[in-house]
Amino acid sequence: MDTSVRPQxxxxxxxxxxxxPPLDxxxxxxxxxxxxxxxxxxEIPGAAVLAATAALRVGAGKLVIATGLSVAGPMAFALPEARVIAxxxxxxxxxxxxxxELLETALEAAHAVVIGPGLMDADATCAFVQRLLPLLRGRCVVLDALAMDCVAAVGRFPEPVLLTPHAGEMAHLTQADKDEVLADPLSAAVRAARTWNAVVAVKGPVTAIAAPDGRSWLHEGGNCGLATSGSGDTLAGAIGGIAARGATLEQACAWGVLLHAQAGERLARQVGPVGYLAREIAxxxxxxxxxxxGGEGLTPTPPAPTGR
Structure with missing residues (x-):
């Protein structure tokens, strides 16, 4: 690990x-x-359901789902809380x-955008994301799964976005060895964040988050039950939902990672170390x-003086 990096x-x-940010x-x-x-x-319509559900569960107020024409109708019934664009x-x-172009109006009104869970066709996804980027200025953007592949074409983002690769995806994106990423996820995240002008979260038993300015964070926790199909979609949606509430990308990521891990710990106690489903995490x-x-179980904050 780079000893000059002092993660929080x-x-x-x-x-x-x-x-x-508070909500009254x-x-x-x-x-x-x-x-x-x-x-x-x-082939993977449920990834949108998982991500969108998590976004609402963590407090986002209004939801738009953009998905393929072939699944847009069923998606609208699966998530009646959402507007669905085909x-x-x-x-x-x-x-x-x-x-x-069909998303321009929805993106203008958006505070946060999550792109990637359950997408197919790598070349088409990369072209689509590149076409979207000019419409995403000033938004909190989370790139997950196949959408992250656009980094090879973009090189360096004009505004920071958040990428959420696991070790295998990080190795693919950086042409590094997966074992090297696993051995030192923090250094991998820090290098990529500076190179791409992005917040990068390398997910795993130890999740490392790095910002372009060199700030970094480490989380250890969760359990092997979180390594299940759809778990990453849920995490991406939760991060996006927290960002929609007004958090910065790095804060939304830190909160999302902890919520995801501790939700997994709760489910492990209820169900077992494996066997719970991604749909239960949110x-x-x-x-x-x-x-x-609410501060339950944490060190209490002393009350403010009343002046009496």
Whole structure:
């Protein structure tokens, strides 16, 4: 590990000292933020459901899902809380690049955008994401799964976005050896963050997060049950939902990683170390979020003087 890097540890106490932007009881759905989830395909439609559900569970106020034309109708019934935009598809199941124009109005109103869960057709996805980038200025953008492949073509983002690779994906994106990434995820994240002008979260038993300016964070926790199909989609959606509420990318990522890990720990106690499903994680995130924001089980903050 690069000894010049001094990461901050992510745990419950650290996040208590890094609170999310407050939501008062009078907050309407606009105040809670708008999120656009661009996800799902004819073979993996559930990834959009998982990501979008997590975004709502952590508090995002308004949800738009953009998905393939072939699954848009069923998606609208699966998530009645969402507006669903149908995108034209390639023969291989990706999105046509010109479909980006259909999202212009929704993106203008969005606070956060998640792109990637369940997408297909790598070449089409890369072209689609590149077409989207000019429409994403000023938004909190989370690139996950196949959408991250666009980094090879973009090289360096004009504005920081968040990438969420696991070790295998990080090795693919950087042409590094997977074992080297696993051995030192922090250094891999720091190098990539500086190179790409991005916040990079290398996911694993130890999750390393790095910002372009060199700041970094480490989280250790969770369990092997989180290594299940759809788990990463849920995490990406949760990060996007937290960003929609007004958090910065790095704060949203830190909170999302901890919520995801502690939700997994709760499910492991209820179900077992393996066997719980990704669709169950978002529900448990609600309980973890309530505890963290309410301060249950944490060091209490002394009350403010009343002046009496």
């Amino acid at each position: 540890r992510i745990d419950s106490e650290a996040l208590r000292l890094w609170p999310l 009881d009078g907050a309407d759905k606009e105040a809670r933020g708008r999120i656009v989830v661009i996800a799902g395909s004819r 995108l034209p598809e390639t023969a291989a199941g990706g999105f046509e690049a010109n479909g980006a 529900r448990e995130m609600v309980a973890v979020l309530r505890r963290l924001e």
